[in-house]
Amino acid sequence: MRWIKKTYEEYGPLSFLQQENVEEIATVRLKDPIKVYLRGEGWKDTNLAFWNGEYFINVVNRFAVSVGRRITLKNPRVNAVLPDGSRIHAVVPPLSSGHALTIRRFTVRRFTPWDLIENGTATLAQLAEIWYAVDEEMNIVIAGNTGSGKTTTLNALLSFVPLEERIVLVEETPEIEVPHSHSVRLVPSDEISMQELVYDTLRMRPDRVVVGEVRRPEEVRALFDTMLAGQGKGSYATMHGRTAEEALRRIKSMGIPDEDLAALDLLVVQRRRGAGRTEERKIVSINWRERPENLEEEISWRIEVLKNIREKDIKKYCEAVGRWVASRPPSRTSS
Structure with a gap:
């Protein structure tokens, strides 16, 4: 039930990628593994993916709605700063060759x-x-x-x-x-x-x-x-x-x-x-x-x-x- 809730009520497969060492999250096309950039380790493939374009857009819009943005047929891209300071950029066909998403995570602690x-x-x-x-x-x-x-x-x-x-x-x-x-x-x-x-x-x-x-x-x-x-x-x-x-x-x-x-x-x-x-x-x-x-x-x-x-x-x-x-x-x- 927890997996179902995360998948359909929160942010889909991205809900499982909230660990502190995840600096960036990226997708390049449907069905390909979602990639994460781990601090000190670089880019890694996950066992998660988006399989449906409509669902991809719904998940992106769940993020973007908090800042008054959304992907639509007339506006197939979104570029925004989320309330926690993270950056999100998403683009879908026909503006791109695939359903691409990049989230750059906000770092809470400031270095001295x-x-x-x-x-x-x-x-x-x-x-x-x-x-x-x-x-x-x-x-x-x-x-x-x-x-x-x-x-x-x-x-x-x-x-x-x-x-x-x-x-x-x-x-x-x-x-x-x-x-x-x-x-x-x-x-x-x-x-x-x-x-x-x-x-x-x-x-x-x-x-x-x-x-x-x-x-x-x-x-x-x-x-x-x-x-x-x-x-x-x-x-x-x-x-x-x-x-x-x-x-x-x-x-x-x-x-x-x-x-x-x-x-x-x-x-x-x-x-x-x-x-x-x-x-x-x-x-x-x-x-x-x-x-x-x-x-x-x-x-x-x-x-x-x-x-x-x-x-x-x-x-x-x-x-x-x-x-x-x-x-x-x-x-x-x-x-």
Whole structure:
């Protein structure tokens, strides 16, 4: 009876795929095994499948109805963010060759910089360098390939922003969670674009502006306009790009001239390599527009601090950073 209830009253075969280590769920056609991406193991076939197109659409619509979307004959696709933050994309013939579905699961726990060190994403020296850039109110972009963990890293790096500061988040898919009480999130809709919301931040007196991911020329233009406006204490964003050179070429191809590129102080590149148990997500380069003269001294002090902050709760990590900064001798305060 439990199997019947799950199959017909909940989300069909997808109801059996809610384990914590399932990061992504995908189907490509009817009768083929549903695939799951398991954390640390990669893609795996399950013994579950959709056998009927009408039933596939019904299950997809059970997810999508919660956000006011649905697949119909006139609209054979749906792309939405579910209430728990997970992303769903589904498409059916004639728009595709098969009944395809992708669900990218929302991760509840937010990583701290210590988590990035433990899982090998970043070194102490790399985090010390980026922390300095955050303290010095610099504009930062994290580039990387798909699934490299760009947003997860950006979320962790916001632990270096003092808790009393005001953060304005602009995300198409709400993923970033900060413990700062004076933060506000803007989410684009069919009527209001991400570009418009990024420009809206200019009138919201933010200390920091965070743009989840920029993909389109108008979004990149809006991001650089906020950087050039010099508002607040820095703007941050993620984008696709496997290398620093590739990311910069992509920015230029979207209409950003060389003179405006000077607004970007730091470009961090993170890569996903390997597959399954050999897969790794790592920061592979940190690229300064102009490397600070006192950077080595700053890195040394911050490395020692980072060794001592091992909190896995993001708010407690922020609080610990604040205590260390407050206790730093005045003679060693950054310039």
